[in-house]
Amino acid sequence: EPEVTQTPSHQVTQMGQEVILRCVPISNHLYFYWYRQILGQKVEFLVSFYNNEISEKSEIFDDQFSVERPDGSNFTLKIRSTKLEDSAMYFCASSTRETQYFGPGTRLLVL
């Protein structure tokens, strides 16, 4: 069964550094998403992406964040100048329309 994959599974970085989280969505899906889950808190929507542009973004997704689909298979989330509060689990998801399928997540720890 096709699934969303994410790399790396864990990432440790120093405050102020840039990180890139990578995702390979399910191959026939057209919509791509990033969510985050701070430990003990809700899963929160960051951004959706369709047809090579952002469709919707939450108030969390500020200028520190950017997304890109650099080729036909990868979907990336870049976090510039990381802060301590960016420490969280980041999930990629993809869908054809209504039903979103999630990857296993990347655990980001900012020190």
Place this chain on the structure above:
Amino acid sequence: QKEVEQDPGPLSVPEGAIVSLNCTYSNSAFQYFMWYRQYSRKGPELLMYTYSSGNKEDGRFTAQVDKSSKYISLFIRDSQPSDSATYLCAMKEAGGGADGLTFGKGTHLIIQP
């Protein structure tokens, strides 16, 4: 305001029991409702998807939506220890793929063997 409330539990029941998990929401514009299962430190796994009001059944799982009460439920019959996980409700307003999901905090379910 997009807000979804869900009792975090833990909810502990004996194996074989019927489990009822619930969410309430305040935004009457929500039309699409999902239930996800999340094992510790893993990604959410889609269990059920329902549009608007009504019931949907899939094996041991039944999802119910009552839009008039802004209340959704997930029932698990013949619960198994492998059902032990956190169950997340999620919802969105519009059709199409652009909308992000609004999640509840999740209910931690423990099925005792």
